Amino acid sequence: MQVAVIGAGYVGLATAVGLSSLGHDVAVGERSAERVEMLRSGRSPIFEPELLAMLRVGSEAGRLSFHTSNVDAAA
Numbered sequence: 679m680q681v682a683v684i685g686a687g688y689v690g691l692a693t694a695v696g697l698s699s700l701g702h703d704v705a706v707g708e709r710s711a712e713r714v715e716m717l718r719s720g721r722s723p724i725f726e727p728e729l730l731a732m733l734r735v736g737s738e739a740g741r742l743s744f745h746t747s748n749v750d751a752a753a
Contacts, residue, residue: 679703682752686713686744688724695729698736706744707751717744 679702683694686708698704708714713723720737722730736742745751 681705682707682748684748684751686710686717686723688726691717691722691724691733692726692729694742695732695736698739698742699732701741703741704736704743705751706742707748708744708746709748711746714744714746 681694681697681702681704683690683697683704684707686694686706690706694704694706706717708717716723717733718737720734722733733742
């Protein structure tokens with residue numbers, strides 16, 4: 679399933695990473711370019727147990743992408 683998540687805060691990021699770990703393709707829209715670059719580089723702005731490892735796995739598998747435009751994420 680293809681899913682768009684708007685916002686990469688505590689709820690949005692954890693939801694997106696969790697869905698990608700279940701095998702879904704997830705595109706995240708986030709207005710903060712700094713946060714998007716951080717996430718694209720495999721770093722997390724928040725701490726949750728296992729979140730960073732799951733983020734990296736999802737990104738490397740191509741199931742998790744980050745966008746500065748909500749329209750691009752939803753497309």
